[in-house]
Amino acid sequence: MPKAVVYEGTYQEWAMDEEVTDVTFAGGVNKIKYQAFTCCKGLTNLSFLKGSAITTVGMHAFAGSGIITLQWMEGVRKIGIAAFEQCMDLRTIEGLGCEEMGGSCFACCTLLQSMKGWPASMTVIPGGTFRHCTGMTTVDCDLSHVTSIGGDVH
Numbered sequence: 001m002p003k004a005v006v007y008e009g010t011y012q013e014w015a016m017d018e019e020v021t022d023v024t025f026a027g028g029v030n031k032i033k034y035q036a037f038t039c040c041k042g043l044t045n046l047s048f049l050k051g052s053a054i055t056t057v058g059m060h061a062f063a064g065s066g067i068i069t070l071q072w073m074e075g076v077r078k079i080g081i082a083a084f085e086q087c088m089d090l091r092t093i094e095g096l097g098c099e100e101m102g103g104s105c106f107a108c109c110t111l112l113q114s115m116k117g118w119p120a121s122m123t124v125i126p127g128g129t130f131r132h133c134t135g136m137t138t139v140d141c142d143l144s145h146v147t148s149i150g151g152d153v154h
Contacts, residue, residue, distance in 0.1 A: 002042065009033065018042050031056040034080070039064040044089070046070050057083045059102065064088075071095050079105055091135075092116075104128035114138035118146070125149045 004022040005014055009029040014020050018041040030053045037043055043065045050072035059080035067087045074097035081102030084090065090109040094116040103126040106112060112133045118125075118141035125143075127150045130136065 007032065007036065011036070014040060016040070025052050025054060028053070030054060032058055032061045034058040035060045035063070037062050037065055041066040044068045046073070051075075056080070059083060060085070062087060068092075069094075073097060081105070082107065084109065098122065101126050101129070104131060106133060107131040109133050111135045114140070116140045118143055120145060123147045 001019055002021040003019040004024070005020055006024050006026055007029060008026040009031060011033050014037055015035050016039040020037065020040045021042045023043065032054060036058065038060055044067060046067055052075065054076055056078045057076055057080060059082060061080065061083045063082055063085045065087055066089050067084065068089050069092045070084065070090060071094040074095055076098055078100045079098050079102060082104045083102065084106050085104050086108045088109065089111060091111050091113050096117060096119050098119050099121045101122060105126065107128050108131065110132060113135050114137065123145055125146055
């Protein structure tokens, strides 16, 4: 049964709850904590980040979730290690605005097909960021400011 939830910034409140389909953020919440929505297979779209106060997505926050499209994240400044790792249904990333990203952020997203825009403030593509993203066919990004790729995953 679909479930809409209000995220109040707590730790692992909905991890592994496959019925979570929609998320609203309580006022004043600016960080999605470690493993908050890990393995939430019913959570398919993160466009709800548009206009929110969220500036940080914690480590493994959405790892293994059912996200299909990731967009409208211009206000997010930090994405933690493996935040979206193993989102096996993720197909599109658009509108990242981060300044810092942990390694393996999108690793093992095997259906990931396209990415539009790499943050201008990110001069490094962290290690393992797109490891095992075997479905990638379209990258529409200006990478002229990127000075290195890889390095330590953590």
